[in-house]
Amino acid sequence: MIKSNKTIRFSGALIALVLGLFAGNTYAQSTRDLRINELLVINDSNYVDDYGQHCAWFEVFNSAYNTVDIGGSYLTNDPANPTKYYIPKGDPITQIPPRNYLVFYADNVPTRGILHLNFTLDETNYLAIYEGNGKNLIDAIKFGPQSPDVSFGRLTDGNHEWGFLEKTTPLANNYTGTIVSAGEKFVEMDPYGVGMAVIAMSVVFAALILLYIVFKNTKRLYSINFKKLFSREPTKEAVAEIASEVEISGEVNAAIAMALYLYISELHDHEEAILTIKKVSRTYSPWSSKIYGLRNQLR
Amino acid sequence: MEHSGNFLTFITDHLQQFFTYTAFANVTAGHIIMICVGLAFIYLAIAKEYEPMLLIPIGFGILVGNIAFLPGLKIGIYESGSVLNYLYFGVLQGIYPPLIFLGIGAMTDFSALISNPKLMLIGAAAQLGIFGAYAIALLLGFSPSEAGAIAIIGGADGPTAIFLSSKLAPELMGAIAISAYSYMALVPVIQPPVMRLLTTKKERLIRMKPPRSVSKVEKVLFPIIGMLLTCFIVPSGLPLLGMLFFGNLLKESGVTKRLADTAKGPMIDIVTILIGLTVGASTQATTFLTAKSVGIFALGAASFIIATFGGVMFVKIINIFLKEGNKMNPLIGNAGVSAVPDSARVSQVVGLEYDKTNHLLMHAMGPNVAGVIGSAVAAGILLGFLS
The missing domain is CATH 2.60.40 (Immunoglobulin-like)
Structure with missing residues (x-):
C-alpha cells in the first residue's frame, strides 16, 4: 500500500511537472x-x-x-x-x-x-x-x-x-511572398506519406494506449483510500505506541490456544447427527400474516 | 383573327419558355447516371437492408440533387439563399457531424472496451487504412489536403469523413461522403474475404474469455477520462470526441435520462435526415461526376481493405505475445474500422461459420467503438497537420 501511495504521489508530481514544462501560450480571444x-x-x-x-x-x-x-x-x-x-x-x-x-x-x-x-x-x-x-x-x-x-x-x-517591409501593406498581409500551406510543407518533407503514417499512427496508438493504461487500472484507482493517502504517515514513535497498545497479554494467548485446541480435537470424521429435509406445516393464522404486519407502499 | 393568332403565338412562346425551365430540357447524361446511382442506393437500402437509415436519405438526396434546372432560381444546393443551401450549411460548416457523434455517444455502451481495454489497440491498428489511403492518394497526384480528406474514408465513419472533408477539401465532400457511406454499407461484402485470407482455421476457432462485468463508476469515469486524455493529445478532434464522450456521459450518469434519450432519439434522427439528404443532394452531376470522384471511390475501397488488414494482422501479432487461453480471435480485428455495429456483426457472422457456438459479437464491439475514437483522433491529426 505504501509503495502504491508513493507511486501515485510520484505520478502526480510527474504530471504536474510535465504540465508545467509543456504549458503553452494562453490565447485571450479579446x-x-x-x-x-x-x-x-x-x-x-x-x-x-x-x-x-x-x-x-x-x-x-x-x-x-x-x-x-x-x-x-x-x-x-x-x-x-x-x-x-x-x-x-x-x-x-x-x-x-x-x-x-x-x-x-x-x-x-x-x-x-x-x-x-x-x-x-x-x-x-x-x-x-x-x-x-x-x-x-x-x-x-x-x-x-x-x-x-x-x-x-x-x-x-x-x-x-x-x-x-518590401511593400507597404495597409489592410493586408505583411508577408507578400509565396505562402506555402501546412499540407504542402508537410508533403515536401514526406512525399510518400510514410512520415504521416508513422507520426499519426504513433499518436493514435499513444492516445488509445493511454486510455488502455488508465482503464486497466481504473478499479485500483477508485478503490484507493484517499483519506488514508493524504493523511500524514505516522512517526516511528507513534507506530511503536500503537504496537504496544495492541500487544496481547499471556493469559489471552493461553485462552486462544486452549480454544483452538478444543476446536481441533472436537472434529469428527463421522457425525452422529442426521441431516434431513422435513416439511414443517403450520396452520394459517391471521395474527401471523404478513399482509397485516407490513405497511402498504405509499403511492 | 389576327388577335387569336397572336394569342396562339403567345401561348406557344410561353410553353416553349416553360419547357426551357423543365428538367427535360436541361438534363444531361451525368444527371441520368446520378439518378440511377440514387435509385441503386434506395434499392440496396430497401431490398437488401444495407444501412437503410443512411442510404435512403442519401439515395433520395441524390435524386433531389440531380433534377436538372436553370440556374438562378435559388433552387440548387450550391445556390446562395436556396432552402437546400441553408440546410447544406450544417454540412459545410461541420455542424451536423458532432451532433451525430453526440447521439452515437448516448447510444454506445463502452462496457466491452472497459472490461478488456487491450481491445482499444485494435481500434488504433485499424486506422492504418486511413494512412495507407493517404499515401496512395498522394501517389495518384491529389493535393495534401485532398489526400487527407479522402484518406479518412478508411476510418469507416461517415460523420468524421464529412467533418474532415468540409475542413480540408469542401469541393470533394460529396464524393467522399458518398464513398464512405457506400463502403460502410458494403462492409459485409468487403471484409470477410480479407479476414479469411489472413487467418488460419485454427485462429478462427480461438475462444476468448467472457468479458468481466463493468461497474457503474467505471462507466461514468470512461467518458470523462476518455475525453480529457484524447483531447489533450489531439485538441483538433475536440468537436467530435467532445460530443461523443459527452453523449456517453449523459447515458451513463443515469441522472440525465431525458437528455440522453433526446440525443440518441429525435435529435440524431433529425440530423441524420438532414445530413443524408443534403450530402446526397450535393452530388449534382455537374460538380460530382469527375475523374477525381472515380479516384475517390477506388481509394475508398483500398482504404477499407487496408484497415481490415491492419486490424486482423495486429491481433495476430499481439497473439504471439499472449499466453494460451488469453489469445484473441483475429476475426475481431476487422471490427477496428469503426463502422458501428456492422463490422462487429461481420466478426460474429464469420466466426459462427467456423464454430456455431463461438460468439464474437461482444468481443468485437470493443475494437468497434475504439475504432470510433481512433478515427476521430486520426481526423484530428490530419486536420492539425494539413489545414
Missing part, C-alpha cells in the same frame, strides 16, 4: 490579441486617408479567431500618458474581424473621425495600445529613424520579428 502590425511614419506619396491626404498611419492586427472590438481602448505615443487617445466605443468601424486589420491615421487632426488621432508618430518614435482601464499595456513599439514611404512592421502578421 483586446489582448490586438497587435500593432505595421506603421508608416513619413508618408510622402503612399497610402492616402479618407480625405485624400498623405499622413502617417499604422495598422492594428486582430490575431484572434473571433471579432475583437478595439473601441474603449487607448492609443498613445507617450509612455507617460497611456490614455492620450480614447477610441470611442459602439462604432461598427472599431469591430475588427478575426485575423483582420484596422488602420489609424496619426495626423493630429482628431476632428476628421475616430480613426484620426490627436498625435503624430514622429514626435516620440513610440506607439502603444492600452486596455480600457488605461493601465494594462496590450502592445507597444519603439522604433528608430524611418525612411520616406517605407513601412516598418512585423515580417509576418502578429509575429514578434520587426523590420522594414
Whole structure:
C-alpha cells in the first residue's frame, strides 16, 4: 500500500511537472490579441486617408479567431500618458474581424473621425495600445529613424520579428511572398506519406494506449483510500505506541490456544447427527400474516 | 383573327419558355447516371437492408440533387439563399457531424472496451487504412489536403469523413461522403474475404474469455477520462470526441435520462435526415461526376481493405505475445474500422461459420467503438497537420 501511495504521489508530481514544462501560450480571444502590425511614419506619396491626404498611419492586427472590438481602448505615443487617445466605443468601424486589420491615421487632426488621432508618430518614435482601464499595456513599439514611404512592421502578421517591409501593406498581409500551406510543407518533407503514417499512427496508438493504461487500472484507482493517502504517515514513535497498545497479554494467548485446541480435537470424521429435509406445516393464522404486519407502499 | 393568332403565338412562346425551365430540357447524361446511382442506393437500402437509415436519405438526396434546372432560381444546393443551401450549411460548416457523434455517444455502451481495454489497440491498428489511403492518394497526384480528406474514408465513419472533408477539401465532400457511406454499407461484402485470407482455421476457432462485468463508476469515469486524455493529445478532434464522450456521459450518469434519450432519439434522427439528404443532394452531376470522384471511390475501397488488414494482422501479432487461453480471435480485428455495429456483426457472422457456438459479437464491439475514437483522433491529426 505504501509503495502504491508513493507511486501515485510520484505520478502526480510527474504530471504536474510535465504540465508545467509543456504549458503553452494562453490565447485571450479579446483586446489582448490586438497587435500593432505595421506603421508608416513619413508618408510622402503612399497610402492616402479618407480625405485624400498623405499622413502617417499604422495598422492594428486582430490575431484572434473571433471579432475583437478595439473601441474603449487607448492609443498613445507617450509612455507617460497611456490614455492620450480614447477610441470611442459602439462604432461598427472599431469591430475588427478575426485575423483582420484596422488602420489609424496619426495626423493630429482628431476632428476628421475616430480613426484620426490627436498625435503624430514622429514626435516620440513610440506607439502603444492600452486596455480600457488605461493601465494594462496590450502592445507597444519603439522604433528608430524611418525612411520616406517605407513601412516598418512585423515580417509576418502578429509575429514578434520587426523590420522594414518590401511593400507597404495597409489592410493586408505583411508577408507578400509565396505562402506555402501546412499540407504542402508537410508533403515536401514526406512525399510518400510514410512520415504521416508513422507520426499519426504513433499518436493514435499513444492516445488509445493511454486510455488502455488508465482503464486497466481504473478499479485500483477508485478503490484507493484517499483519506488514508493524504493523511500524514505516522512517526516511528507513534507506530511503536500503537504496537504496544495492541500487544496481547499471556493469559489471552493461553485462552486462544486452549480454544483452538478444543476446536481441533472436537472434529469428527463421522457425525452422529442426521441431516434431513422435513416439511414443517403450520396452520394459517391471521395474527401471523404478513399482509397485516407490513405497511402498504405509499403511492 | 389576327388577335387569336397572336394569342396562339403567345401561348406557344410561353410553353416553349416553360419547357426551357423543365428538367427535360436541361438534363444531361451525368444527371441520368446520378439518378440511377440514387435509385441503386434506395434499392440496396430497401431490398437488401444495407444501412437503410443512411442510404435512403442519401439515395433520395441524390435524386433531389440531380433534377436538372436553370440556374438562378435559388433552387440548387450550391445556390446562395436556396432552402437546400441553408440546410447544406450544417454540412459545410461541420455542424451536423458532432451532433451525430453526440447521439452515437448516448447510444454506445463502452462496457466491452472497459472490461478488456487491450481491445482499444485494435481500434488504433485499424486506422492504418486511413494512412495507407493517404499515401496512395498522394501517389495518384491529389493535393495534401485532398489526400487527407479522402484518406479518412478508411476510418469507416461517415460523420468524421464529412467533418474532415468540409475542413480540408469542401469541393470533394460529396464524393467522399458518398464513398464512405457506400463502403460502410458494403462492409459485409468487403471484409470477410480479407479476414479469411489472413487467418488460419485454427485462429478462427480461438475462444476468448467472457468479458468481466463493468461497474457503474467505471462507466461514468470512461467518458470523462476518455475525453480529457484524447483531447489533450489531439485538441483538433475536440468537436467530435467532445460530443461523443459527452453523449456517453449523459447515458451513463443515469441522472440525465431525458437528455440522453433526446440525443440518441429525435435529435440524431433529425440530423441524420438532414445530413443524408443534403450530402446526397450535393452530388449534382455537374460538380460530382469527375475523374477525381472515380479516384475517390477506388481509394475508398483500398482504404477499407487496408484497415481490415491492419486490424486482423495486429491481433495476430499481439497473439504471439499472449499466453494460451488469453489469445484473441483475429476475426475481431476487422471490427477496428469503426463502422458501428456492422463490422462487429461481420466478426460474429464469420466466426459462427467456423464454430456455431463461438460468439464474437461482444468481443468485437470493443475494437468497434475504439475504432470510433481512433478515427476521430486520426481526423484530428490530419486536420492539425494539413489545414
